[in-house]
Amino acid sequence: ESGVRIGPRLITTGEPFDGTRIYYPGGSSLDDTGQLPLQLQHAAAFGFDFIKTYVRLPDLMQKRIIEEAHRMGMPVTSHELYPAVAYGADGVEHIRGTSRRGYSPKITALSRSYRDVIDLLTASQMTLTPTIGIQGGFRLQTLRDASWIDDRRIQTLYPPSVPARWRAQTGTAPIAMLEDAERLVKPQEKTVYEVVKGGGRVTAGTDAPINPYGLSLLMELENYASGGLSPFEVLRTATTVSAEAMGVGADLGSIEAGKLADLVIIDGNPLSDIKLLRRVKHVMKGGVVYETEALLKR
Structure with missing residues (x-):
């Protein structure tokens, strides 16, 4: 925002709010001694845009955080669906995510979501950020089409070890590998499809840098399309719905008079083929146009 460096418009959370035994370094360790306020x-x-509650946070502490943060005008997301949905949490991350309960509250060992998961998400309008990519989706799309490994953007922006690692994993790509990946991913794609078709809200997300920044978002969207969503429905998960979920829908997320001119210019029509999103020619932030090739040379 200062103009010192070129970069995207950021909407951020801080460290995750966790219990007294934090799951990851950097999390906030909270107890009931008055530390929460x-x-x-x-x-x-620090101007955080929302609060992320994490897996070892006691349930009643999560309830207090949601209530207090909402009074402050800050949305709250959760790593688990229940009981967060009953407490009024605004969103949940990961179809299959870390849990202290010994099982996933959102998906079975065979990657299937039971009907109550779909119903809770659609009835509550709690957003779901699936991150299928980190649960096999990125690998599946790479097995189907590994051309990204040689993309100039990847070769320029990443150390050689990143494309080399993926080339080693997928270079031979026997049919059995593809079939195993599809068995893992297709039920997750079905969950996304059923949430959207049921009137629920899905926001595209990746959990990068587990998979490469930028590209992992495009792969995530391709997974949604593979699950049966139309290109238009897929695009909404990364634009309108995401902007609304972050409370900036009045300024971002769609092309309308009076909104900020943050755009991505594609060589092709992604409404006919979602994979055309990979062909980014220009980006625009606040009305300023940047050419992809020029950015790669900086």
Whole structure:
């Protein structure tokens, strides 16, 4: 925003709010000694846009965080669906995510979501950020089409070890590998399809840098399309729905008079083929146009 460096418009959370035994380094370790108000004041002072609650946070502590953050005008997301949905959480990340309960509250061992998961998401309008890519989706799309490994953008922006690792994993790509990946991913794609078709809200996300930044988002969208969503429905998960979920729908997420001119210019029509999203020619931020080739040379 300062103009010192070229970069995207960022909407951020801070460290995840977790229990007394944090799951990842960097999380906030919270107990019931009055620390919570101070942590929320810290989040507000640093201008965090929303709060992420994590897996070892006690349920009643999560309830308090949701109530207090909402009073401050900050949305709250959760790593688990229930009981967060009953407490009024605004979103949940990962179809299959880390859980302290010994099982996933959103998906079975065979990657299937039961009907109650779909119903809770659609009835509550809680957003779901599936991150299929980190649960086999990125690998599946790479097995189907590994051409991205030689893409100039990847070769320029990543160390040689990244494309080399993926080339080693997928270079021979026997049919059995593809079939195994499809068995893992297709039920997750079905969950996304049923949530959207049921009137629920899906927001595209990746959990990068587990998979490459940027490209992993495009692969995620391709997974949604593979599951049966139309290109238009897929695009909404990364534009309108995501902007609304972050509370910036009045300024971003669609092309309308009075909104900020943040655009991606594609060589082709992604409404006919979602894979054409890979062909980014220009990006525009706040009305300023940047050419992809020029950015790669910086």
